[in-house]
Amino acid sequence: MLYTLYEAGYYAASPLRWAALAARDFWSSPLNPAAESDLGRRIYATSDLFANLTRRYGKPDWKIDKVKINGRDVRVRAQEVWSTPWCKLIHFDRDMSDLRRAGKTELEPAVLIAAPLSGHYATLLRGTVEAFLQDHEVFITEWTNARDVPLMEGRFDFHDYIDHIREMLRQMGPRPHVVAVCQPGPPVLAAAALMADDREESRPASMTFMGSPIDARLSPTVTNKLAEDRPFAWFESNMIYNVPPPYLGAGRRVYPGFVQLASFMSMNLEKHQEAHRQYLADLMKGDGDETEKHLEFYDEYLSVLDLTEEFYLQTVDVVFQRHLLPKGELEHRGRKVRPERITDIGLLTVEGENDDISGIGQTQAAHKLCLSLPVDLKEDYIQPHVGHYGVFNGRRFREEIYPRVRAFIRRMEAEIPHLRARPASAEVVPLRSAQS
Known part of the structure; x- marks a missing residue:
């Protein structure tokens, strides 16, 4: 049931995510005369952060050429x-x-x-x-x-x-x-x-x-x-869920990646919260190098798979x-x-x-x-x-x-x-x- 609710939440947030993407593009456009205003930078940064927090993170590419x-x-x-x-x-x-x-x-x-x-x-x-x-x-x-x-x-x-x-x-x-x-x-x-x-x-x-x-x-x-x-019974009852449609593995019992991700993040929750606050601040002041580092890390970190x-x-x-x-x-x-x-x-x-x-x-x-x-x-x-x-x-x-x-x-x-050629009875030493 949790997996189905998770998917429902993702699709329910889609209209808001699309609106955030539209706002981000509008307030970052060089054709917008107010794009560099304080209000424009704030709306752009907030929209970008919301879009990134609610989007789907797929399997990353290796990027080793x-x-x-x-x-x-x-x-x-x-x-x-x-x-x-x-x-x-x-x-x-x-x-x-x-x-x-x-x-x-x-x-x-x-x-x-x-x-x-x-x-x-x-x-x-x-x-x-x-x-x-x-x-x-x-x-x-x-x-x-x-x-x-x-x-x-x-x-x-x-x-x-x-x-x-x-x-x-x-x-x-x-x-x-x-x-x-x-x-x-x-x-x-x-x-x-x-x-x-x-x-x-x-x-x-x-x-x-x-x-x-x-x-x-x-x-x-x-x-x-x-x-x-x-x-052991607690893990069976609380960590395992059925994969919902439309995935190819629909019906398979899995330990969902998003559950594991929640566990990972809860161990250093304050650190992740501070990282996103800093990302928002860097967006507002236009620090492209730091925002790229943030996105590169979280694009990988938030990409998870089911077991x-x-x-x-x-x-x-x-x-x-x-x-x-x-x-x-x-x-x-x-x-x-x-x-x-x-x-x-x-x-x-x-x-x-x-x-x-x-x-x-x-x-x-x-x-x-x-x-x-x-x-x-x-x-x-x-x-x-x-x-x-x-x-x-x-x-x-x-x-x-x-x-x-x-x-x-x-x-x-x-x-x-x-x-x-080493014999099986090789001497055991520290x-x-x-x-x-």
């Missing part, structure tokens, strides 16, 4: 190389002639960036992709909005996510690298453990977990406490309530997931000092689970002065975190010939730690 490498522009083309109704594997194909001119003559490591399926589109990692494109063949998981998948396509749950990661790694060839950003940590670790257990040729050469809830019992945040304090009922509820149950992976109790398709069977996959964990989503220690827990990995294949890093978003985006990510990830991947690439 080139990347700067060694001071030269290298053309980039995002292309789909594999897909299911639930996900597309996107390869950011860099132009070979441009790469040669930029001094890149050798084959570079292939990296799968596992984007979170937690409300936002994969384009939230645009900055992450741009950084990795400087030194890697980059692939990313582009998850589908559940409301756009017809009921006839069946279900998609936590275990389907694991299967998708395994298949995408296979599509990339032998020994790719995988970077899991936030939510994908547990299913990516599970996929790597299963592939290692089977000695698959396409098992990762390294896995990097960034701000991931591998063990949500450690340093619990507000998000973790909410999941633990509420009974299937079964994926959302299983994630709450498996990751945040029963903690099956860190307790050694996770089973996949009737088979025990055993991270201790990982012997030749490098492990890097990255956390933010001020992360209010995945507290310090939750990502580091991966090291305790991978008991058979020797110290030379393990690294841990805590980035000072950043929150959750700063772990994978922004200046500190580009300047301090990404270079460490790049160096780790390069080191694991050099280790691969030795990894193939974790190597790096921290500024």
